[in-house]
Amino acid sequence: MKIMIVDDEPKIRKGIKMLLDGQMGFDVVGAYDGADSALMDILEKTPDVIVTDIKMPEYSGLDLIEKIRERDKKIYIIIISGYSNFEYAQQAIKYGVYRYLTKPTNPRELIEVLREIERKQEPQLCGSEPPAGMYVNSDVGNLLVRKAVDYIEIHYAEKIGLKSIAEVLYISPNYLSDLFRRHMKENFSDYLIDFRLKKACIYLKMPEYKVSDVSQMTGFRDAAYFSTVFKKAYNMTPLEFKNKAK
Incomplete structure (x- = not known):
């Protein structure tokens, strides 16, 4: 390539x-x-x-x-x-x-x-794949969801949520929630948490960052909540994951 x-x-x-x-x-x-x-x-x-x-x-x-x-x-x-x-x-x-x-x-x-x-x-x-751009779907609802996902990818470390992203897109939170569930097959909040946790896994493998640093870097302002959510998702605490990755 x-x-x-x-x-x-x-x-x-x-x-x-x-x-x-x-x-x-x-x-x-x-x-x-x-x-x-x-x-x-x-x-x-x-x-x-x-x-x-x-x-x-x-x-x-x-x-x-x-x-x-x-x-x-x-x-x-x-x-x-x-x-x-x-x-x-x-x-x-x-x-x-x-x-x-x-x-x-x-x-x-x-x-x-x-x-x-x-x-x-x-x-x-073979001609079975759409052009390179991700946004070739003409469905407006799907485009709005894609914009929401892009916003999460850029701003996941900040204090964001359904309401703040809906305001950026000039639509109601309820409408965005419905669109997200329809096109992504999951709730907005579940997607946001999952995205942040995947980012956390990347940062936890880096020795220069402490667990508390990673919590802040991935948008979890409360380190205890971060640990609880992480353990629920991966069956181990962030510290255990970090030690295992060494």
Whole structure:
């Protein structure tokens, strides 16, 4: 799978390239410090995936994505940005971005997203898979749910809930709750807790973070509640999980 990287920060650009070069089946066909030079090479190098930042001097990642979509609807695009502004996520939805990740990005998370794309590629070649953008479903209700899920992915560490996300989407909490249950086959609150717990598992494996740190980082303001919910889900406390992961 051919991957192109666009990021004006040399350390991040080189770090992503080194990470992906070490993965079987990944071919980094270019790493660029600006959107202009990347855009010139896209037609020639025909990448399957573009990993790009949003905020860059002169020519932004969103400008790049807009130009790419004028030429090609099928390239998978992953945004890695230090900006968790939902307006950027909304623009990403508009351009059919596959995933919006925030810096500092967990390397494992990026690899998981790329492997997910890799699994999609074979069916796509047979014509049975939709275009690369996640938001090809024309059902408005499903699009709103997808926006809610994107908001959770960006803001899970903050104090968020059904009401606050419904306000961002300009719909009622009851309507969002019904949409979520219909399209995701689970309650909003269950999804939010499950998402936060999965993030917690990633951070607990990192020795630099204490259990109390992870609780705060994943949106659980009460460490005791975090421990209770975690044990119910995984049949062990966060500390036991952390010790086991060493």
